[in-house]
Amino acid sequence: MDLNRKIIHVDADSFYASVEERDDPGLSGKPVVVGGRPDGRGVIATANYVARSFGVRSAMPSSQALRLCPSLTFVKPDMKKYREASQAMHAVFKRYTDLIEPLSLDEAYLDVSDSELLAGSATRMAQAIKSEIHREVGIRVSAGVSINKFLAKVASDWEKPDGLTVLPPDLIDDFVGQLALRKFPGVGPKMAERLRSDGYTRAQDLLPVSRRACVKAYGAMGERLYHLVRGVDERPVQVTRQRKSVSVERTYSEDLPDLAACQKAVQSLLPELESRMGEHADRVRSVFVKVKFSDFSQTTAEGPLEVDLTQSTQQFLAEAYARGQRPVRLIGVGLRLGPIEWGLQLDLDLPG
Numbered sequence: 001m002d003l004n005r006k007i008i009h010v011d012a013d014s015f016y017a018s019v020e021e022r023d024d025p026g027l028s029g030k031p032v033v034v035g036g037r038p039d040g041r042g043v044i045a046t047a048n049y050v051a052r053s054f055g056v057r058s059a060m061p062s063s064q065a066l067r068l069c070p071s072l073t074f075v076k077p078d079m080k081k082y083r084e085a086s087q088a089m090h091a092v093f094k095r096y097t098d099l100i101e102p103l104s105l106d107e108a109y110l111d112v113s114d115s116e117l118l119a120g121s122a123t124r125m126a127q128a129i130k131s132e133i134h135r136e137v138g139i140r141v142s143a144g145v146s147i148n149k150f151l152a153k154v155a156s157d158w159e160k161p162d163g164l165t166v167l168p169p170d171l172i173d174d175f176v177g178q179l180a181l182r183k184f185p186g187v188g189p190k191m192a193e194r195l196r197s198d199g200y201t202r203a204q205d206l207l208p209v210s211r212r213a214c215v216k217a218y219g220a221m222g223e224r225l226y227h228l229v230r231g232v233d234e235r236p237v238q239v240t241r242q243r244k245s246v247s248v249e250r251t252y253s254e255d256l257p258d259l260a261a262c263q264k265a266v267q268s269l270l271p272e273l274e275s276r277m278g279e280h281a282d283r284v285r286s287v288f289v290k291v292k293f294s295d296f297s298q299t300t301a302e303g304p305l306e307v308d309l310t311q312s313t314q315q316f317l318a319e320a321y322a323r324g325q326r327p328v329r330l331i332g333v334g335l336r337l338g339p340i341e342w343g344l345q346l347d348l349d350l351p352g
């Protein structure tokens, strides 16, 4: 295991709500959510920590949130403001390293292994990042410091909000051993249930299981878990974002009059899409066709890649076209991509 890397994971506390509280001192100390109004079908994007004490959570219907907390203040999301706050956070990160991997607007990994600032102390860098973001952006973040991404991320979540958790190598085994497997990255509810019914709830429960047996029982996820329960995660901090989709679209100088014209147009977009798909072919999760009609209304039909690209795109085109049934000004075809698989090799012959 590489003990020499220094990774910091930073995650803003109740991000959207913190930005809103910063900009409206009247919200201070009150339960606040950012999201849709409770009279419609809105949902909560995030809740500040006061609102969370009432049980209010992200993705909850706003009407339910209001029942849990009748004094709740609702604020409409303002993405422009959150993007600016995110950029200001990144300006702070960049003082400490160029190796920054954003995970979302409010979350990033930093590899500070080669940074000589603050005597090379990742802990002091994390402290400085926290206070500089507070001073300059006006919000609180939590940070985790350890030797890899997995551990740094778990650590940043440990003492939220306004947390700073440092996980040095000698504490890793005890710390990870206690963690619930259902909280591990990539373990969804189904996998968690399978593990539980096999008798594995916490990371330490899996330690006696050999690598070979882990892989045999749980495939690629087993391989990953075998390493994670030992606190091993060799994934590098990746500066360039992974592509989430590839697509090609065209706006036509004259509207395409009918479905037959659209079918031809889609077919002519495919060679370019295939060439862009290139190295991502093994990550394709679904295919989509976007249609913008002459009245500028727009619709997208999407589904798994069946048989081949031609057949799938024609099927989704027909589906999308049927929703408008009028001349078409733009057509797009694209592929959604899943995450890059972890670099761990499935080698059944390895000992362990």
Ligand code: TTP
Pocket: 011, 012, 013, 014, 015, 016, 017, 044, 045, 046, 047, 058, 059, 104, 106, 107, 160, 161
């Ligand atoms: P998170 O970092 O998951 O949540 P948070 O920052 O609000 O709270 P904390 O990290 O302290 O637990 O998400 C960041 C932002 O993304 C969040 O402020 C709002 C948005 N978001 C949604 O819009 N919908 C969601 O379901 C989630 C989870 C987040």
Ligand code: MG
Pocket: 011, 012, 013, 014, 015, 106, 107
């Ligand atoms: Mg956050």
